[in-house]
Amino acid sequence: MTQDSTDVEVGGSKLRKLRERGMDAATRAVPFKSTPDLTFFHPPSVYDFRERTEVFGPISDVIPSSPVFEMYPVGLTSIADYLEQNGYDVQIVNLANQMLSDPDYDAEAEIRRSRARYFGIDLHWLPHCHGAIEIARLVKKHHPDAPVIFGGLSSSYFHEELIEYDCVDYVVRGDSTEEPVLQLIDRLERGGDLQEVDNLVWKDDGEVVTNPMEFIPSQLDYVSLPSYEYVLRSVVKYGSLKKTLPYRNWLDDxxxxxxxxxxxxxxxxxxxxxxxxxxxxxxxxxxxxxxxxxxxxxxxxxxxxxxxxxxxxxxxxxxxxxxxxxxxxxxxxxxxxxxxxxxxxxxxxxxxxxxxxxxxxxxxxxxxxxxxxxxxxxxxxxxxxxxxxxxxxxxxxxxxxxxxxxxxxxxxxxxxxxxxxxxxxxxxxxxxxxxxxxxxxxxxxxxxxxxxxxxxxxxxxxxxxxxxxxxxxxxxxxxxxxxxxxxxxxxxxxxxxxxxxxxxxxxxxxxxxxxxxxxxxxxxxxxxxxxxxxxxxxxxxxxxxxxxxxxxxxxxxxxxxxxxxxGDFGEYSICGNEELTWNNDGFRNLFTLGKVGLRVLLRSAKRSRKSDVVAKTSSNTARR
Structure with missing residues (x-):
């Protein structure tokens, strides 16, 4: 595992206590830091849906998303929060929602401008299979040396095929990948044997390696799921609410x-x-x-x-x-x-x-x-x-x-x-x-x-x-x-x-x-x-x-x-726009939303600065 780590038993479950990963914790939680270590891009179902002529029809009428499937899986927030608790800065960018909400939004320019060192793309729901690969290709076009990581249920199912794409470097399998993604980023940052990363599918000199599926936690209290604290912290940290909105109209409903x-x-x-x-x-x-x-x-x-x-x-x-x-x-x-x-x-x-x-x-x-x-x-x-x-x-x-x-x-x-x-x-x-x-x-x-x-x-x-x-x-x-x-x-x-x-x-x-x-x-x-x-x-x-x-x-x-x-054919074509909404009083108020986010961020920074070396609990590592 990671250097300076110890294993302890808590309540019959093994928890891994990880020491700080060779970096000054104070520099890892500076308010308003704008450069993430890892950026997650959530893709639309079809990348160039705004230019294409497909008739999507009633394929998403009874879920919050449109046919673009702009709602990202909640697991992105738990992974992002878990990595941030362990010293990495992570940003979620909902490309699908921004492309849907703004006809002039340039997703490729967003990808090109990113300064992250690692990129994650979710392929959880299979209707994203076109957009996910196209986004990965754009990442490789503009950041050819940056590792591209895939995850989600569909990624896990199709991992053998997915890893063969030139634009995909790693696939992390499983339904609870917070710890495996952390293990992967640790080794990419510090060096180490990728064969020790749980649930990972990767390429070693062109040869596909499939690591054992060993991280299958038996309980979920080790992680925030979903982590709205992370979302609020991210809004203040990166100065953008639009990028992390779960789906279109979320602010209204x-x-x-x-x-x-x-x-x-x-x-x-x-x-x-x-x-x-x-x-x-x-x-x-x-x-x-x-x-x-x-x-x-x-x-x-x-x-x-x-x-x-x-x-x-x-x-x-x-x-x-x-x-x-x-x-x-x-x-x-x-x-x-x-x-x-x-x-x-x-x-x-x-x-x-x-x-x-x-x-x-x-x-x-x-x-x-x-x-x-x-x-x-x-x-x-x-x-x-x-x-x-x-x-x-x-x-x-x-x-x-x-x-x-x-x-x-x-x-x-x-x-x-x-x-x-x-x-x-x-x-x-x-x-x-x-x-x-x-x-x-x-x-x-x-x-x-x-x-x-x-x-x-x-x-x-x-x-x-x-x-x-x-x-x-x-x-x-x-x-x-x-x-x-x-x-x-x-x-x-x-x-x-x-x-x-x-x-x-x-x-x-x-x-x-x-x-x-x-x-x-x-x-x-x-x-x-x-x-x-x-x-x-x-x-x-x-x-x-x-x-x-x-x-x-x-x-x-x-x-x-x-x-x-x-026109807007295909959206709510078999039910009314408001039929699947509930009485909604919205936010406490937008000032409260910003205040909570700022308080969370400052509390995180203060906690990080208390010591030069911070012991961090990684997770329940229940293994088969």
Missing amino acids: PMTLLLPNRGCARDCTFCGGSKSSYERTTGRTSPAFRSPEQLIRDVRDITAFSKGPIFVINDIRMGGPDYARSFLHLLEGADVDNQFIFELFGPADEELFELMDRATADYSLQLSIESHSEEVRKNVGKFASTNEAFERTLEYALDHGCNKIDVFFMIGLPHQTYEDAVGDVEYARHLLETIDDGRIAPFTAPLAPFLDPGSPGFENPEEHGYRRLCESLEDHREQLLQPSWKYMLSYETEWMNRDEIVDATYEAAFGMNEVKYEFDVIDEPTYEEVKTRLEKSQEVLEAVDEVVDLPEAERQERLAQLHEEL
């Missing part, structure tokens, strides 16, 4: 995240974050959790600057009933006035909602039921229960103070016929007729653009009724450049081909829009806006179908004409 765990106990057929996918890709056989006590500290960090909603990622019951009860009891004692949004992956009893009601001033639910068909759900793996049990869950929640319940259906599932997909609309009508008092909002969306590599459906397509149209990383990169979202789809099923998946998506979307308007879930302007966008979407897709087989020059000319006519 700031939602923060609480992440209880990494890994999953469920094995949903289509999901690259499923249990078997995590085991295959990251070596993780069971989820790792943050303690309830640490989650409450995370909540306090968030509420220091934000009054907006806090989204609790994943089902808190995954850690067991005692874990969920402990967290909710502690949250009740914290007396927080922010709204909370909880996910559930299966039916819940009345006790859970009693606890949520007592623990929060206001809470909502997001339930991805996927299908009204019990048989389809059984083959998917989520909410594999009766409709009666699901509806009883809704009633319990509404009886115990739940403010809003978003119910999501998906199109493109195993054993799902066309009739099943459009039948979700009638089930939504049933829910609104028999249960709702205005607090249930149904949504439908396609599984798009890709079937996740690593998922059971991707790995065993015949068993689950999928037909893969893409296999390699390069296949998926090329697929993103297809002229419409129909042609971007990387799969078909035994029950629906791509045309039928697209047709079912629009028929269900029209129907869901009608039902929500009929039951006053949405107002008339929203209804008319969504209806118009859906009609335009279908019109454009039909036009693309007519030109897709034309000779290349003629096709590009016609696609360019269509692109000129599209």
Whole structure:
């Protein structure tokens, strides 16, 4: 390991105490220092999306990001914070968001101006596979000697292919790469054997070396996840809020995240974050959790600057009933006035909602039921229960103070016929007729653009009724450049081909829009806006179908004409712009935001200057 290190046992877990890495700590936390050691660039899905004519369609309508997928993974903040706690300066630059928000923003100029010595690029969600490689090529163009490091679930899955690109020097595998990235930067800074870096894939004189996957932490309290303290510190340190914004419109509608765990106990057929996918890709056989006590500290960090909603990622019951009860009891004692949004992956009893009601001033639910068909759900793996049990869950929640319940259906599932997909609309009508008092909002969306590599459906397509149209990383990169979202789809099923998946998506979307308007879930302007966008979407897709087989020059000319006519087609084309927002009181105030960031930065600098040599706790190094 690193020089001057010692290992100690704490609570049955091994923690590595690292001494200062041969540098004066005081110079490593100077306020307003503007030159990072490592810069993370978050790429858009397709690098030159502003010049291209692709029709992205409804591939991101039910997430905060646009089709550019500008929201970066929260793990970037935990890695950045971890490195800064160990003496390195790290900056996150959200290229995707800036390219989306400012038509004149020059991403290549941003890359060229950077003075960092190391560059990291996330390839976590596969829709970034085109943009990530193109950004890496630009980094190498302007900084040919600077190491380029990739990480994320998709990087981990495709590491063998990814490392073969000339613009990629290192791939760090795993779902918790804070310590491996630190090990790598240490050795690049000070020299040392790269074979000792956990989870690393690298090239030794042109030969690919794959180090063992040994850093798989069994608990997550060793790291801030996500680290909003890092974000606030970074804003003051580098003088830019725009570069670190999580996604477009975040300042107007700031939602923060609480992440209880990494890994999953469920094995949903289509999901690259499923249990078997995590085991295959990251070596993780069971989820790792943050303690309830640490989650409450995370909540306090968030509420220091934000009054907006806090989204609790994943089902808190995954850690067991005692874990969920402990967290909710502690949250009740914290007396927080922010709204909370909880996910559930299966039916819940009345006790859970009693606890949520007592623990929060206001809470909502997001339930991805996927299908009204019990048989389809059984083959998917989520909410594999009766409709009666699901509806009883809704009633319990509404009886115990739940403010809003978003119910999501998906199109493109195993054993799902066309009739099943459009039948979700009638089930939504049933829910609104028999249960709702205005607090249930149904949504439908396609599984798009890709079937996740690593998922059971991707790995065993015949068993689950999928037909893969893409296999390699390069296949998926090329697929993103297809002229419409129909042609971007990387799969078909035994029950629906791509045309039928697209047709079912629009028929269900029209129907869901009608039902929500009929039951006053949405107002008339929203209804008319969504209806118009859906009609335009279908019109454009039909036009693309007519030109897709034309000779290349003629096709590009016609696609360019269509692109000129599209406007903002593809964004919220199957639901309204405001349908997936919650009551949001925003920041405490912008002065508070800046004050908190400055206080955090000065506290960090003061702490660093107290001694010339600082002992630093690295992490739980639970190993298999």
